[in-house]
Amino acid sequence: MKLHNSRRRFRSLCGLLVILLPALFASLFAQFGYASPSVLSDSSVPKLRHSRLLKSALQHQTLNEQQSDLWTPLANQGWKPCINSTSSSSSIPESSGYIQVFLDGGLNQQRMGICDAVAVAKILNATLVIPYLEVNPVWKDTSSFEDIFDVDHFMNVLKNDISIVRELPDEYTWSTREYYASAIRSTRVKNAPLHASANWYLENVSPVLESYGIAAISPFSHRLAFNNMSNDIQRLRCKVNFQALTFVPHVRNLGDTLVNRLRYPNHLQQVVDTKGKKGIGKFVALHLRFDKDMAAHSACDFGGGKAEKVALARYRKAIWQGRVLNSRFTDEELRNQGRCPLTPEEIGLLLVALGFDNNTRLYLASHKVYGGEGRISALRKLFPQIEDKKSLATSAERAQITGKASLSAAVDYYVSMHSDIFVSASPGNMHNAMVGHRAYLNLKTIRPNMALLGQIFMNKSMSWVDFQEAVVEGQKNRLGEIKVRKEKQSIYTYPVPDCVCINKVENDE
Secondary structure: OHHHHHHHHHHHHHHHHHHHHHHHOHHHHHOOOOOOHHHOOHHHOOOOOOHHHHHHHHHOOOOHHHHHHHHOOOOOOOEEEOOOOOOOOOOOOOOOOEEEEEEOOOHHHHHHHHHHHHHHHHHHOOEEEOOEEOOOOOOOOOOOHHHHEOHHHHHHHOOOOOEEEOOOOHHHOOOOHHHHHHOOOOOEEOOOOOOOOHHHHHHHOHHHHHHHOEEEEOOOOOOOOOOOOOHHHHHHHHHHHHHHOOEOHHHHHHHHHHHHHHHOOOOOOOOOOOOOOOOOOOEEEEEOOOOHHHHHHHOOOOOOHHHHHHHHHHHHHHHHOOOOHHHHOOHHHHHHOOOOOOOHHHHHHHHHHHOOOOOOEEEEOOOOOOOHHHHHHHHHHHOOOEEOHHHHOOOOOOOOOOOOHHHHHHHHHHHHHOOOEEEEOOOOHHHHHHHHHHHHOOOOEEOOOHHHHHHHHHOOOOOHHHHHHHHHHHOOOOOOOOOOOOOOOOOOOOOOOOOEEEOHHHHHO
16 A cells, blocks of 8 residues: 555656656757747846946937937939840740749748849740749748749739749649659759859750750759849849739738838727828837857857857757858857847847937847847847737738748748838848848848947947947948949849939939
């Protein structure tokens, strides 16, 4: 009887431990993304790295003049969008065959790949098959081109530029991703170099089209050069990016809902159409780019202690087998080079130094933030009016994008394009896409001076006054002013001068 009671007590104790262990060791699970922000223990919350600056920032009063300058739209910079072809011919030459591309990466990398695919089809006088979007191994989103982009609009805008088909005709239905994955195929072009020239495609892909009537190019990301391209090809790439690629209606509708509610804080009581009304409710779209992938790949120290360093090192080894260039440098070297993404705490301090006050509405255009709510707490103290998709829309309204990273990113892209100001915590595909698209439309974008900020934040004795002066000085001419594309730079980030014309009307005046 005593033995039976002992066993029963032992089973009860085990059951209690099963319930309590996750809570007792939440910090351990949190490092690998298994814990939700709501169950993070205090020990897992990252320590503030700039507590002195944060204390000063919370007491800082922004001058009205500074606020006014921040929200003032950019003046006309003497350019206007110019993407129409310079060719006098409006007819499309006879097709040389079908071009397939298989695009990896996230939404914004795939977006650039789509633009390049249209350009390559134009170079080869080929018919483009609607691009195939690979499943990202990290986000595991199976969304297709048709799930994200409005195909009818895409084909209609480009109907006078190239031939496009949704699917291959019956005689080529064998040409699938699975077909090329199973063996070496003569119709697959897999040796396209990074930033290949137009001549490379004419010399290497045209023969495949002539022999088989079809060519599948994979891999294709970043496989077309930005230099030594004709004006028509450059303008066509911009036409695809800025005009042909629009999101599907449900993404645009949800985006409009979020923008509307950001401009009207009392959205639960009343939803109002904001079209045609100026100066009513402004907001900043903030792309933190601080997910676990980014934190691990940067190899920087984010103040989470030994446990965080070990967890990120293990993740780095699991995903990239340790082949991460940044891991060869010290944290100080990485910050001096501007290679470390700004933490939510640091981006908050930057915004306050620039003049944004605690009444500023922020929209977080980001995937899950590494470290959860604990990592965002300092930013939320500085800017209590932080919103995201979950806070602005009901689960029913978000149903069509739930669990779909690419669709979620599409909504963030749409809202960011409709924000008064966009700022990114570090360079990346989303940052690059926004900088280019907003520059094309002359919209204000804050581009953090990463190298300068990395050095400033390492100075732990700097006063708030000195910090603010250094930030304001370092951010001059980084608030959306036109930057002319330099050699080898991306046309999708710097569309000037390739995709704009001089605004003669303004200049004549």
